[in-house]
Amino acid sequence: MSEIEAGTRPEKLGIREVAALAGVSHMTVSRVLNGHPNIRPATRQRVLDVIRELDFKPNSAARALATQRTQRIGVIVDSSVEFGPTSTLRGFEVAARSSGYSVSSVAIQDDASLTPEAAVSYLIADGVDALCIVAPRSSSVSALRRISIDVPVLVLKAAKDPNFLTVSVDQQLGTTLAVDHLVSLGHRDILHLAGPLDWLEARGRERAFHTRIEQWGLKERAIVVGDWSADFGYDYAAGLKGVPEYTAMFVANDDMAVGVVHGFHERGIRVPEDVSIVGFDDLPLSRHFLPPLTTVRQDFHALGMKAMEVLRAALEGRDIPQRSKIPSQLVIRSSTAPPRSS
Template sequence: MTENATGRTAKPSIYDVARLAGVSHQTVSRVLNGHPNIRESTRARVEAAMAEIRYTPNSIARALATRRTRRIGVLVDRPEQYGPGSTLRGIEEAARAAGYTVSASTVADAPDLGTDAGVAHLRMQGVDALCVIAPRYSTIADLTRAAHDLPTLLVTAEPADGVLTVAVDQYAGAARAVDHLLSLGHRDILHLGGPLDWVDARVRSRAWSDRLAAAGLPARPPVIGDWTSDFGYEVGRRPGALGQATAVFAANDQMALGLLHGLHERGLRVPDDVSVIGFDDLPDARHLLPPLSTVRQDFHALGALSLTSLIASLDRPVASSMIEPELVVRASTGPRASA
């Protein structure tokens, strides 16, 4: 700390950092702005000096110098659902680590919470770029109009023309779930699908039908749900809902949880009578009775990839990418019972 003309302790400046680190103030500025042509030893010395005197960069001055606010706007469709909400948390954590701030806006069906209103709200905050967690086709369609001139990244399982996208590979995850059931001898596998307007739901359903077709097996029409445990419960407790199926691939863990409850009420044993596998790997999935086989999505990694890809895209073209999911086998799936 230094003292100003009034004798009060002044906030450390970039010049104080430069003196302590033994470099010019221009070098400190380059370190602050992430300039690539800085030796690592110099960068480390400057960062150590900033930490020692508790220097905090002036974000307004830096924005004027770089014409960037280091603020990312995140438009979140359906944040109450586990996937979108978890992805947002991953983005926020990665942004803090990268020295960025996040402004988030929610998209819902209410007129004042639509895509246009959300993008306008984020524009007013001077965001450098926009990350859209867009699980629904309708949101993606609206976004094309609302954010056409703003650097944008979509978190979605289906690539969009001319837009940078990142995602967990939903098709690969669903295929692994179905292949797991097939490897256990199941030949009649019911799919409890998600809402048809959700990209992930359609991709998972397509993988289910493709894997059955590849195995030479027919696919009965999927049962379309709403992602909730209550829906899965109603399916599980309704006589005849499963037909002759010996296994169920639920499009998310919440519906799988309800399904387990409903099957238990009917006196059906999992996995002895029916095998059940979900998707997401909710934090409590391993504590269900029985512990749920599922497909794990690494939302922390997805959020980090979204943030780093979007920041990089401000300076150079960046390719769309996907994260591999992980099959997690627990006690809710087992071999098909002998006829």
């Protein structure tokens, strides 16, 4: 029978009482509670057994004093209206909660008066242990470089960065898969409808597209720069006169792609008979577009969870790569087919 079962349960429950019953220091209990890796398995289990028997729930303020951490992560979202950033934030929040962290988030593009510098100051004043930047524009990242930040910072972007940890879905892989799919169908003239090039993901896809087109020795066309919206895709396609010379389009996101399909339909341009279209993101509705959209799937939930995993490792002093990538996947549906006969 354990000491607790024998009726010696302490009236006051705190880290020191748990430590006394487990026969360890209070700092060891604190390390166990915060998932520190350098604890012997037998010691960790002994502490966890006492915590379970006492039904001990650590006071967050006390834990913050003991660890010099608040168990809170700050997230800056450049836009909270797009599907990708919203889904990534949800995945991040799920992973944070399961790790014992809370999340404070700020959307800066939705509030023109809130600069990246002000957002960082707000979150640091809130006592966050680390920062995560979701869906960043290049201007936001440049602003971060001008700020002295004393907590780990992770940016969701594909390119390696000497100043920040980075996690991303592999944009180059996704773009390469899209182009290669169109080439395998026989397309040799492909237009790229890009997202706004201040967005790092849009820039990454645009560069990867040109690289792959050059590698295949295909016709180089000037890109069209959009704004992520279905309205832009519709306006572009509806404004065309006649069937375009190109036989395929690689569109930087599914929203613009569905707008293009709509605009083409009103002009009597058939998808995929006249123009094949590949999107990017794999929105939940993409399989229900007419025609169902061939697209590059990004696992935004996994991206958010990976970002939290990397930040937690950084906070716990574990070795982590400066750059982490999640693979993308091509999903082939009915919006792509061999090119029309000339």
